[in-house]
Amino acid sequence: MFDLVVEVIRRGRRFLVTMHRDPDGDALGASLALACALREMGKEVVHYNPDPLPFNFRFLSGVNEITRTVPVGPFDATIACDTPRMDWLGEGVPKSSEKRGVLINLDHHKSSQEIGDLNVVDPDAASAGVLVYRLLKEMGHEISLNVAWAIYASILTDTGSFRYDSTDTECMRICAELIDAGVSPWQLSSNIYETQPASRLKLLSKVLSTLELAQGGRLAILTVTRRMLEETGGSLDMLDGFVNHARSVEGVEIALILVEQSENKYHASFRSRGNVELFSLGKRLNGRGTAHGASACLTGRLSEVKQRAAHAVGGLFEVADAAVA
Numbered sequence: 001m002f003d004l005v006v007e008v009i010r011r012g013r014r015f016l017v018t019m020h021r022d023p024d025g026d027a028l029g030a031s032l033a034l035a036c037a038l039r040e041m042g043k044e045v046v047h048y049n050p051d052p053l054p055f056n057f058r059f060l061s062g063v064n065e066i067t068r069t070v071p072v073g074p075f076d077a078t079i080a081c082d083t084p085r086m087d088w089l090g091e092g093v094p095k096s097s098e099k100r101g102v103l104i105n106l107d108h109h110k111s112s113q114e115i116g117d118l119n120v121v122d123p124d125a126a127s128a129g130v131l132v133y134r135l136l137k138e139m140g141h142e143i144s145l146n147v148a149w150a151i152y153a154s155i156l157t158d159t160g161s162f163r164y165d166s167t168d169t170e171c172m173r174i175c176a177e178l179i180d181a182g183v184s185p186w187q188l189s190s191n192i193y194e195t196q197p198a199s200r201l202k203l204l205s206k207v208l209s210t211l212e213l214a215q216g217g218r219l220a221i222l223t224v225t226r227r228m229l230e231e232t233g234g235s236l237d238m239l240d241g242f243v244n245h246a247r248s249v250e251g252v253e254i255a256l257i258l259v260e261q262s263e264n265k266y267h268a269s270f271r272s273r274g275n276v277e278l279f280s281l282g283k284r285l286n287g288r289g290t291a292h293g294a295s296a297c298l299t300g301r302l303s304e305v306k307q308r309a310a311h312a313v314g315g316l317f318e319v320a321d322a323a324v325a
């Protein structure tokens, strides 16, 4: 498959590079690395995502080039990074193949629906950035410093700073090479994880005080209200990582953060410690799910929403417990 992708990239002149909506560090890092490398090859690149970018990745080079709308095509190819499903892409990605060109999909989700005309999908890859790295190596393209920062950021993010089981020898070797190329691990991780507005920490302290346990202590729930955002001057793009505090509680297998969108409307985001997969939870709640995460929009009063979410998670535990028994 790589041969065909390499061929399309060599021949093409104008590319649309994109990633899943509400991008995380991997989606952003992988697509930034790719967009940057394509520009180095002399290609014209539109880098598109309609959603606000997480505050802690905005220091990466090339972020300011990301557009929230797509100019009129046609493109020779559209390359989607870290995107398992078509509806995770922004509305601006052209629907017709005449306009978007060959759709290339670089992904590592277990749940990948192989949305591309050409799919490079490897669930064993630690991050989508690893796939970009492999592609650039295949093309004999030298990894520049800007590309190196972006790939390192994608690996750092998706391995939870080299903590998750997805951390493998391949990604460690790649990172070793990226450090040789000039990446500073501390500069990068301090920018991403240890540089935050005071308002975010104030917001976190309010949110942590909402911690509740359910399902016999296996589910932890945090709540973010609009009032908390107003009182602290915090914003929605600051919430990334909050849910991990809930997941870190001893005995907790699934953590949930409920974010009030408007009156009686909550965005629910679940994270699993890894023993229980969340594919079906998204479906149960009319949202979306992968192995480690799920999200859905829930309407109703806060107490009702919590109950419904806890009930759905309880169903998952039953299935998981029955499988073990």
Ligand SMILES: [Mn+2]
Pocket: 026, 027, 082, 108, 127, 128, 158
């Ligand atoms: Mn990823």
